[in-house]
Amino acid sequence: MIKKYYLLSPGPTPxxxxxxxxxxxxxxxxxxxxxxxxxxxxxxxxxxVFQTKEDVFVLTSSGTGAMEMAVANLINPGDKVITINGxxxxxxxxQICRAYGAEVREIVLEWGDDFxxxxxxxxxxxxxxxxxxxxxxxxxxxxxxxxxxxxxxxVAQTEAVLVVDGISGLGAxxxxxxxxxxxxxxSGSQKSFMIPPxxxxxxxxxxxxxxxxxxxxxxxxxxxxxxxxxxxxxxxPYTPGVSLIIQxxxxxxxxxxxxxxxxxxxxxxxxxxxxxxVKAIGLELLSKRPGNILTAVKVPAxxxxxxxxxxxxxxxMAYIAGGQDPYKGKIFRIAHLGYMxxxxxxxxxxxLEMTLSELGYKFEKGQAIKAAEEILMENWE
Numbered sequence: 001m002i003k004k005y006y007l008l009s010p011g012p013t014p015x016x017x018x019x020x021x022x023x024x025x026x027x028x029x030x031x032x033x034x035x036x037x038x039x040x041x042x043x044x045x046x047x048x049v050f051q052t053k054e055d056v057f058v059l060t061s062s063g064t065g066a067m068e069m070a071v072a073n074l075i076n077p078g079d080k081v082i083t084i085n086g087x088x089x090x091x092x093x094x095q096i097c098r099a100y101g102a103e104v105r106e107i108v109l110e111w112g113d114d115f116x117x118x119x120x121x122x123x124x125x126x127x128x129x130x131x132x133x134x135x136x137x138x139x140x141x142x143x144x145x146x147x148x149x150x151x152x153x154x155v156a157q158t159e160a161v162l163v164v165d166g167i168s169g170l171g172a173x174x175x176x177x178x179x180x181x182x183x184x185x186x187s188g189s190q191k192s193f194m195i196p197p198x199x200x201x202x203x204x205x206x207x208x209x210x211x212x213x214x215x216x217x218x219x220x221x222x223x224x225x226x227x228x229x230x231x232x233x234x235x236x237p238y239t240p241g242v243s244l245i246i247q248x249x250x251x252x253x254x255x256x257x258x259x260x261x262x263x264x265x266x267x268x269x270x271x272x273x274x275x276x277x278v279k280a281i282g283l284e285l286l287s288k289r290p291g292n293i294l295t296a297v298k299v300p301a302x303x304x305x306x307x308x309x310x311x312x313x314x315x316x317m318a319y320i321a322g323g324q325d326p327y328k329g330k331i332f333r334i335a336h337l338g339y340m341x342x343x344x345x346x347x348x349x350x351x352l353e354m355t356l357s358e359l360g361y362k363f364e365k366g367q368a369i370k371a372a373e374e375i376l377m378e379n380w381e
Contacts, residue, residue: 013338036234045252051176057227061327063167063188066200077101087141093134117150137170143296152181206287271373280371305329318351
């Protein structure tokens, strides 16, 4: 049987054909008015997705580069910060902060647990010297979304600034930067922005810029002041990823044509269909506050979780993601992010049922697909 590749991971995500095609066009020079016009159109499109009036800077790096830029430009060695660690990527905030000499109060959660705005308010009350709060919109390792709107309300009442990792969540679930009082937002190209890995994005509020101006941490490539100065000249301080930026323009054209509200609703439908499908065959979600970016599912008792992912990827070519760190072999993750549609969910659940059946898990075949179909049919336009 001919095998077809199905990309169902939370990053990289599938890329629209129109976006793929522009990468084959001849390269252009990045210090030209032709490129500057494209670049500035991308910046405006990013501001639309970030829902901000502030500048959005484009880095040629992975999303972690934007995370490092946030830390390097906001703190001085010895500054006290709070990081909310609910998984692999919340943990990364603490690691980067320690690398730059911050004094880190790390709120460590069980993967999948929530952390409320009231809990954050208590932390800030107990630690009023906190300079920055680092958190995550969508924790990709656990499928959990956090109350960024609530965090913004709490942090805005203090001298601290709120920094949000929106790498997997921005553009797929609501998080308007300005309205929700987020001071620094970071994201990356290979998730809901629907292009390959290689670009990262970051924006700073006026409150955050005051910290940027006072920061003494060593930095060179990730110096936000250099990016601000270059953006005023319609360019970047260093060689940009030209082809990626051209692809991003095409993808942002698609996003703006559809509109954010419709895109958020689309992700809600796919998320609900996926959750309904796995629950219908007796599986349990990891997250207590699951998001519409991906679904993290506990491996049922008696089933080898590593083998489950291996079979889905190797035999059925359905490239879901496995668990990370302490949850390796204990969960699997199905994405419904970016350029994915209802039939991608049906494909994922069909491959899952076939794999579970092969591994000896007892359930009524077809129930996952049936449950997902009901959600999709109710909402299909």
